[in-house]
Amino acid sequence: MYDIKAIYEAKSVEHAVQLRMEHPEAVIIAGGSDVLIKIREGRLAGCELISIYGLDEMRGIRKEEDGTIRIGSLTSFSHIHADPLIQKHISVLGDAVNMVGGPQIRAIGTIGGNTCNGVTSADSASTLFAYDAVLEITGPEGVRLCPISEFYLGPGKVDLREGELETAVLIRKESYSGYKGCYLKYGMRNAMEIATTGCSVNVKLSQDKKVLKDLRIAYGVAGPVPRRAKVTEDAVRGSEVSPETRARIGELVLEDVNPRDSWRAAKDFRLHLCSTMAMRAFTQAVRKAGGEIDD
């Protein structure tokens, strides 16, 4: 039995917005793999919940007319991993969410919950940053779109205002078309583990696969919220695909990140991870994109 004061079940997205307005103190529960555990631990004990788990309209993945991939916020990690559209266009996101927890957690955990929790270690977050994902947020005034880079306000804090909930994650065609990526997660175990650091890199190569037309590097647990390595990206965009460029990435990313000491890992170890993981993920991304690069 959970220590819950009251639970309000939303029957539609509009009803969820109405419930959010009526019960501003209540916590939204999607899959519950974070919220229920916080209740069990006592941190959220006695709370009121708004359950949106039953809203099947917020599940599923589809391609819109302009090529945007739309992932309903309640789509589970296991469904994202298995989805043919994701495998075809953004396979790195499928790989990343397949590293969350264990199989049963991936069956209940949702991509919306993963982003709205506002934690820096979320396995999906760095890849969504790396693909310039846009979040569809529905509220009393209708729908607004929020780039994921503006969504995180601080640890555990996201830009969800009065009455709002996240209803979909959008990835635009120009963000994924022609890009190949790789997500690496460093943890002490291979399953049921929170990332010590996570790094997602994607690249777009020139026709002859020799020049780096674009690259995007994003991190989880390299700062209080997930972040992009913009300094590095700007500096190496247009460089040739070579071990030298990779070594430069490894050095430059240290200017982009700001990890902290925690019981999980020391700051200097995380800095080492940020550098090494960027280089390794870059190598793999280049190879997936058809480029050649030595180890």
Add this chain to the structure above:
Amino acid sequence: MTEDLRQYKQVTCTINGKERTAMVDVRASLTDMLRNEYRLTSVKKGCEVGECGACTVLIDGEAFDSCIYLAIWADGKNIITLEGLEGPNGELSDIQQAFIDETAIQCGFCTPGFILTAKEVLDSGKLYTDDELRKLLSGHLCRCTGYENIFRAVKKTMYKRLGKKYKE
């Protein structure tokens, strides 16, 4: 009292092939409901925070930790617990028999969960590599640490079902 504030809710779902209805406390987990309302005590209470997998059940064919699944969400769902694997005359299923044959059971606490995840894996009809199989079973903890035997039981059954010869 408004509908939202009622402490009990009627939940109708299919459990092991039979449609069942109960009035359930809205604060209950699916583990609570299956154990207390239906006496399905194969659904174990282990960690109760979704880490150990002892409470695993199949919901619409997918393995979930029932301890972190609210009972009210089960309305309209098709749920299978270990009891649902029993044949009409009490026969064991192939995967249960394999657990016995491979001595994949020590204290037995993790066994129902492992077997249900194994059922989902085996029912997919796919042939998995050893690494894939380990990942698929990774949501269960066996504190007797009998993982090798469990792994072998699942792998042997997978080979048997697919008509392939098993190599050690």
